[in-house]
Amino acid sequence: MGAPRTRKVGDGECARSQYATSVVAADDVAYDNTLGRRRRVTSDEHCRADHDRPRHRAAVGLHATTVRGRRRRGIVSGQT
């Protein structure tokens, strides 16, 4: 099947969540964010390439709510 390709695979990630153009095939060699090294992608992850949107959103962990109310401590995302 040619030389192994390399891509990043995140914790709990489905392949589509990276970019639709880089869906992996089982047994590709991939860079695993969680392990910090490359590893072989499993067939399970290959299956997850055919994911649905709700699953992806769950992986992202972005709540579908805006936080309101009294001041709360947190962290800022903005331009450097």
Added chain:
Amino acid sequence: VNTAVDRVSFAALGTTAVVLVADAGALEAAHGACERIVAEVDAACSRFRDDSDLTRVNRGAGDWVAAASTLLDALEVGIDAARTTGGLVDPTVGGAMCDIGYDRDFSEIVQAGPAVALRVRRVPGWQRIELDRSHGRIRIPRGAALDLGATAKAWCADRAARAAAETTGVGVAIGLGGDLAFAGTAPPDGWRVHVTEDHRGSVDGPSGQTISMRGGGIATSGTSLRRWNRGGDAVHHIVDPRRGRPASECWRFVSVAAPSCTTANTASTAAIVLGLDAPEWLAARDLPARLVRTAGDVVYVGGWPSP
């Protein structure tokens, strides 16, 4: 170093690093783990350190240059970002960055200088980078220069968050100049994230939006802060690799949430480069995003919560 019960901040990578932990007792260990990763990435990937691996590769353009695993990994991430965005971000923009005056740490850039002759030309291109992992070496085309600004800081945040969570066993949030990564078990109500124009802003600031994250990462890229003047013309720091000069200014800033901070920052940078086509591009990739136009109105895509 400024410390509070569950947070510490320190200078890093030419900006500020912030470490938050879900259990205050884990702060010191999380801080140490984060500092180690940041120091490693800075030594390998800084374009402004004379002794970094990346500087040596740029200086040796045209020849094979030995590089340690950190730069090899970081460059692989940068190449992957270029591939997956179709070249909207590209690690070979280093030369174009220097052409527009971003040739030193941002704090040292002369804010108003003479006009520069900007040529519209595609950057050398990520496809021409040669990365030989088995021999630990890199070769870039003669005359080319690498810049990992679109990925290295976010990748560092991902790695630091993961290392700190593994070391402490508690939930950790890492911020590197506004690029945020989360690892471990989040607090019961999630990590409170205030998304705004400047990462130095207050978490209670009047502008922007506060959301909640449980994992992954979030990044904000924009054209309104890192800018300077050359010959009376405003210049900003996000280069369009297709033209080798600053991207057209359609958005003041774009925030993206993703499974990792690296993916988020890759996408937020690509969105700035894409301009008007960015909302459709982000939505097609299921990436929740908040885009603020130069006029100030806000566009939400991909499931980003409305205010």
